[in-house]
Amino acid sequence: MKIHNKELLYGLSEFYKIFGDQTRLRILDVLVNKPLCVNEISEILDISQSAISHQLKNLRSSNLVKTEKIGKNVFYSIADEHIKIILEYGLEHITEVLK
Numbered sequence: 001m002k003i004h005n006k007e008l009l010y011g012l013s014e015f016y017k018i019f020g021d022q023t024r025l026r027i028l029d030v031l032v033n034k035p036l037c038v039n040e041i042s043e044i045l046d047i048s049q050s051a052i053s054h055q056l057k058n059l060r061s062s063n064l065v066k067t068e069k070i071g072k073n074v075f076y077s078i079a080d081e082h083i084k085i086i087l088e089y090g091l092e093h094i095t096e097v098l099k
Helices: 004-019 020-032 038-045 049-061 081-098
Strands: 067-071 073-078
Touching: 004 049, 004 073, 020 038, 020 067, 020 073, 020 081, 038 049, 049 067, 049 073
Parallel strands: none
Antiparallel strands: 067 073
């Protein structure tokens, strides 16, 4: 039996906490489709730009989203394929449970 060290499990705990907020999940859900800037995310989700910016800061500091500056705009996208897979598996699990 493999037992992981406390530091690694603490990091995993912090990682999963990020998924514990509905607004952050909604942002990730729209970013799975394509990169968007703050005002686009705000319009799609009908949430203030300041609230979106605040949550994007959390997502970025947790390495769940990345940025790309194009001209004056900053576009946010899912950091990597792992995040997409985690979201897909989570949604698949919840869909099965709710049946």
